[in-house]
Amino acid sequence: MDYKKPFQHTVIVSHDDLDDLNHVNNIRYLKWIEDIARAHWKQIASEEIYNSYYWIVRQHLVDYKASAHLHDEVIITTKFLNCNGARAKSIIEMHNNSxxxxxLQAETVWCLMAVQTKRPTRVTEEIDKILV
Incomplete structure (x- = not known):
């Protein structure tokens, strides 16, 4: 199945985001990846699904293309590429808005976890439908 429903978020680079070279720290980019994933899941999941399942990161593959600097507006977009068993892969892109x-372009592999068992669980048909 081809997943095409993107989710978008905007951040403004602050002093706290910068490293010693005065551009956004790599760790901050990873935090933004997790932040947008959490916001995306919260927006698309029903209350019942949200309270029954959560995602953990299995793998991040990050390709840093250019630097962001103080006061830059960064548009972050994510969408799911596919699901297989308990795993789902998403792509994240960050662009300078101006x-x-x-x-940055990243692929993240997520593992769906059941709240009750705290164990991996297959992506249900209902969850699969909300990802598209």
Missing amino acids: TGKLL
């Missing part, structure tokens, strides 16, 4: 320049 220049359109691609700052």
